[in-house]
Amino acid sequence: GAVVSQHPSRVICKSGTSVKIECRSLDFQATTMFWYRQFPKKSLMLMATSNEGSKATYEQGVEKDKFLINHASLTLSTLTVTSAHPEDSSFYICSATDGPLGGYTFGSGTRLTVV
Amino acid sequence: ILNVEQSPQSLHVQEGDSTNFTCSFPSSNFYALHWYRWETAKSPEALFVMTLNGDEKKKGRISATLNTKEGYSYLYIKGSQPEDSATYLCALIQGAQKLVFGQGTRLTINP
Numbered sequence: 001g002a003v004v005s006q007h008p009s010r011v012i013c014k015s016g017t018s019v020k021i022e023c024r025s026l027d028f029q030a031t032t033m034f035w036y037r038q039f040p041k042k043s044l045m046l047m048a049t050s051n052e053g054s055k056a057t058y059e060q061g062v063e064k065d066k067f068l069i070n071h072a073s074l075t076l077s078t079l080t081v082t083s084a085h086p087e088d089s090s091f092y093i094c095s096a097t098d099g100p101l102g103g104y105t106f107g108s109g110t111r112l113t114v115v
Numbered sequence: 116i117l118n119v120e121q122s123p124q125s126l127h128v129q130e131g132d133s134t135n136f137t138c139s140f141p142s143s144n145f146y147a148l149h150w151y152r153w154e155t156a157k158s159p160e161a162l163f164v165m166t167l168n169g170d171e172k173k174k175g176r177i178s179a180t181l182n183t184k185e186g187y188s189y190l191y192i193k194g195s196q197p198e199d200s201a202t203y204l205c206a207l208i209q210g211a212q213k214l215v216f217g218q219g220t221r222l223t224i225n226p
Contacts, residue, residue, distance in 0.1 A: 004158065032212060043119070044204070044216040095159075097212060104149070104214060106158040 002028045004096050006107025013084055013114055021079045021110045023094035030096035033077035034104075035069060038091040047092075050077055084114040117141060117209055121217035128195045129225050135191040136220040138205030142186035149214065150179055150190055151204040159204060162190075195224045 003026040013019050023033060032051050036044040048064075050056040050071035058064045066088075068080040077096075081088050093109040120139045128134045138148065147166045151159040163172045168183040176193045192199055202221045206214040 006158075009156070034212075034214070036216075041124075041218070043218045044206075044214075046213055046215070049213065093159075095214070103161055103164070105161075106151075108156065108158045 002098075002103070002105040004030070004094060004105045004107045006094055006110060008110060009108060010111045011113070013112070015085055015114055016083055018080055018082045019084055019112060021081075021092055021094075021112075023077050023096065023107045025075045025096050025105070028096075028098050028105075029074035030077070030098060031074065032097050033071055034095045035067075035077075035079050036093050036095070038093065044093065081112065084112070086114045088112065089114045117207060117215045119205060119207055119215050119217040121205060121220050123220060124218060125221040125223070127223045127225055130195060130197060132195055133191065133193045134195055134222070135189050136203065136222075138188045138190070138217055140186050140207050142184055145183045145207070147208040148181060148188050149206045149208070150188070151206065153202045153204055153219070154200075192222075197224045197226055200224045
């Protein structure tokens, strides 16, 4: 079945540094990638939608200059948390679809801790 | 903003017992509802995609029903086993393929 590989699974970084999270679709072409964030005991909240070769579309309240999304190929999308602060500590997860009628395949998530 | 509610938030069930939980959503502008099973440290696994009012779907001991007129879906697990322990998520499709998730029901099966 379809697989999305997400790395790293856990990362600890210092305040002010940037962290890159990668999601790769291993056996299908991900035309659209979604990035979610989850705070403790809360729902997965959509941050942004990216289509290969296009600029990402960010949800209301999500800072596009802080959360940089690149979807340069049909198999790779990256989320970079720039100048991270402790309040950016959260669980980030991606999902990919190969088209409007395709299913959604999720990565396994990244636990980011900013100290 | 589309609001998807799941209840209960957590559930402890004895092995062998059957259980069910609920996903509630606004009944207007319904397109599709997804159920996922999410084990710790793994990727959410798709269980069902439900689109029609009255849909009933089954996968082994797990089944789901959908009532779009009253805005709810039930997920049933028959004869719970320890491997059923997971968080069960429901999500609605909003415009542009976006999924709007509930908070999940965390199920623990006690041996």
